[in-house]
Amino acid sequence: MVPALVVRNLSKVYDNGFQALKGIDLTVEQGDFFALLGPNGAGKSTTLGILSGLVQKTSGNAEVMGFDVNTQTFSARRYLGVVPQEFNFNQFEKVGDIVITQAGYFGLTAAQAAPNAEKLLRALDLWEKRDQQARMLSGGMKRRLMIARALVHDPKVLILDEPSAGVDIELRRSMWTFMQQLNRAGTTIILTTHYLEEAEQLCRNIAIINHGEIVQATSTRKLLSQLSTETFILDLNSTVAADFSLAGFECRKVADDCIEVVVEKGQSINQIFTLLTQQGIEVRSMRTKSNRLEELFVDLVRGANA
Amino acid sequence: MSPVRIQWVAFLTIVTKEIRRFTRIWQQTLLPPAITMTLYFVIFGQLIGSRIGQMGGVDYISFIVPGLIMMSVITNAYANVSSSFFSNKFQRSIEELMVAPVHPGTILLGYVCGGIARGVGVGIIVTLLSLYFTDLQIHNLLVIVLVILLSATLFSLGGFINAIFASKFDDISIVPTFVITPLTYLGGVFYSINLLSEFWQSVSLFNPILYMVNTFRYGILGVSDVNIGFSLAMLVFFIVVLAAYSLWLLRRGVGMRQ
Numbered sequence: 001m002v003p004a005l006v007v008r009n010l011s012k013v014y015d016n017g018f019q020a021l022k023g024i025d026l027t028v029e030q031g032d033f034f035a036l037l038g039p040n041g042a043g044k045s046t047t048l049g050i051l052s053g054l055v056q057k058t059s060g061n062a063e064v065m066g067f068d069v070n071t072q073t074f075s076a077r078r079y080l081g082v083v084p085q086e087f088n089f090n091q092f093e094k095v096g097d098i099v100i101t102q103a104g105y106f107g108l109t110a111a112q113a114a115p116n117a118e119k120l121l122r123a124l125d126l127w128e129k130r131d132q133q134a135r136m137l138s139g140g141m142k143r144r145l146m147i148a149r150a151l152v153h154d155p156k157v158l159i160l161d162e163p164s165a166g167v168d169i170e171l172r173r174s175m176w177t178f179m180q181q182l183n184r185a186g187t188t189i190i191l192t193t194h195y196l197e198e199a200e201q202l203c204r205n206i207a208i209i210n211h212g213e214i215v216q217a218t219s220t221r222k223l224l225s226q227l228s229t230e231t232f233i234l235d236l237n238s239t240v241a242a243d244f245s246l247a248g249f250e251c252r253k254v255a256d257d258c259i260e261v262v263v264e265k266g267q268s269i270n271q272i273f274t275l276l277t278q279q280g281i282e283v284r285s286m287r288t289k290s291n292r293l294e295e296l297f298v299d300l301v302r303g304a305n306a
Numbered sequence: 307m308s309p310v311r312i313q314w315v316a317f318l319t320i321v322t323k324e325i326r327r328f329t330r331i332w333q334q335t336l337l338p339p340a341i342t343m344t345l346y347f348v349i350f351g352q353l354i355g356s357r358i359g360q361m362g363g364v365d366y367i368s369f370i371v372p373g374l375i376m377m378s379v380i381t382n383a384y385a386n387v388s389s390s391f392f393s394n395k396f397q398r399s400i401e402e403l404m405v406a407p408v409h410p411g412t413i414l415l416g417y418v419c420g421g422i423a424r425g426v427g428v429g430i431i432v433t434l435l436s437l438y439f440t441d442l443q444i445h446n447l448l449v450i451v452l453v454i455l456l457s458a459t460l461f462s463l464g465g466f467i468n469a470i471f472a473s474k475f476d477d478i479s480i481v482p483t484f485v486i487t488p489l490t491y492l493g494g495v496f497y498s499i500n501l502l503s504e505f506w507q508s509v510s511l512f513n514p515i516l517y518m519v520n521t522f523r524y525g526i527l528g529v530s531d532v533n534i535g536f537s538l539a540m541l542v543f544f545i546v547v548l549a550a551y552s553l554w555l556l557r558r559g560v561g562m563r564q
Contacts, residue, residue, distance in 0.1 A: 014564065049564065052404075052405045053404050053405055053563070054401055054404055054405065054563060054564065055563065055564045056559060056563050056564065073407070074309065074312075074407035074409070075407070077405060077406060077407040078312075078407050080405065082401075082405045084398075084401065086398060087398075088397070088398035088399055088401045088402070089397070089399050089402065090393075090394065090397055090399040091397060092330075093399075097323075097326070101319055101323055101402070102402055102406070104315055104316060104318070104319025104320075104322075105316050105319060105402060105403055105406035105407075105408050106312065106316075106406055106407065107307050107311055107312030107313075107315045107407075108315065109315055149402070
């Protein structure tokens with residue numbers, strides 16, 4: 001089975017001399033849920049732009065489903081659906097027309113596209129808005145409209161450039177569910193995001209890009225296993241003394257009934273509970289101090305910048 | 307799905323979208339030329355025209371009607387493509403086409419046909435209005451159809467190139483204001499170039515719009531200041547040149563692809 005995406009030695013130098021990509025290599029297998037992470041200006045959108053035909057590469061190769069995006073452009077594009085970062089539809093067109101028109105660009109007549117367009121608009125809660133001009137939609141609806149538009153021709157590979165930017169938590173989670181269903185149905189999904197929690201929850205594989213270079217490209221699990229420590233916050237049922245400590249753990253009192261415990265690789269969380277129970281303290285709730293991937297991301301990007 | 311079918315459906319989609327656009331905003335696209343041309347017919351045709359008498363062997367109003375119809379066709383064909391394509395660039399909705407398997411030739415043909423549709427549509431509206439003021443005859447239907455379609459095509463291509471290079475809305479009004487309008491007014495819409503001195507007659511022969519207006523006038527009245535075969539050949543030549551240039555710009559993604 002050909003990979004959904006292969007990028008080899010891909011470079012991009014913009015007209016102003018800025019080198020956005022410095023010969024990156026990437027492979028995304030079919031059926032994967034893949035995240036391309038990186039700080040602003042790292043080269044994420046440039047990479048996706050080259051794949052989707054919106055940015056001209058300087059050198060290297062990129063293939064979608066085995067088709068070169070430059071020499072076999074039309075074949076490659078047939079397999080691709082693109083959700084860009086910025087709204088890029090005619091604000092004065094009706095919602096339904098935008099989706100049906102996009103299907104037309106992929107060779108589907110309005111009659112052929114109508115059932116899939118309806119299915120997508122219903123799934124994304126836009127069916128009732130189909131006769132409204134796009135400019136009347138809220139920001140979240142506009143983002144969902146771009147997802148419906150990108151999927152109307154049933155692409156094998158879906159590219160999402162920061163799909164949840166500016167979207168509220170509830171909507172973000174419903175979008176995650178939708179994308180997971182889509183991925184389970186066989187669509188390869190490649191996304192960039194600033195919400196690392198999103199990447200950690202959704203993606204099986206992750207590449208981290210910084211200054212136009214791939215810093216890491218591996219599975220989410222392997223990436224997280226690189227974490228040497230993890231900090232937990234524990235809410236307690238009783239108060240603790242100012243000099244409170246847990247043998248073998250770095251520990252800090254946050255509030256009278258709240259402590260912060262650093263767990264190093266190889267240490268067990270059970271041990272914390274045992275020690276607390278021995279002191280007659282019960283744990284009401286527990287959470288990680290920060291997103292695990294976020295910690296790792298910051299370490300990796302900082303390391304690459306050093 | 308065969309690549310040819312994809313291109314065919316994509317072409318029809320672009321044309322449908324373009325027609326839907328200019329009919330949706332008919333107050334800005336279809337109504338203004340109807341009002342302007344009616345005023346021309348009333349003021350220049352009836353009020354002033356009745357005192358002028360004949361021009362080129364026919365009543366003055368009969369003389370100016372073909373020119374005014376042609377003027378409507380070319381300005382509207384140009385405006386449709388330049389404003390629509392630039393608006394798509396401005397709103398970035400052109401990216402919908404750029405990520406799809408649509409050939410640059412299909413994109414160009416779709417937009418040009420949209421321009422032709424509006425140009426011809428407005429031409430028909432103006433023609434129908436002119437019938438209230440004068441009787442129109444048809445001297446050569448083939449010439450009429452040919453010159454209208456070729457002129458609308460040529461100016462649609464011009465509008466397309468203008469939109470590709472435009473970076474702000476002002477840029478799409480510069481050519482119509484400073485090039486097309488003066489050339490149209492000096493292109494024999496309101497007068498026969500035989501009224502001019504020999505020097506200005508020679509200068510007028512460098513104005514491409516003169517050939518379109520006169521060829522169309524020939525199709526209706528059977529009178530012309532220029533050679534019809536030469537006019538049509540020149541139109542075809544310039545269409546080929548501008549179409550080739552437009553395709554080259556599209557393939558390179560000028561003004562669209564980073």
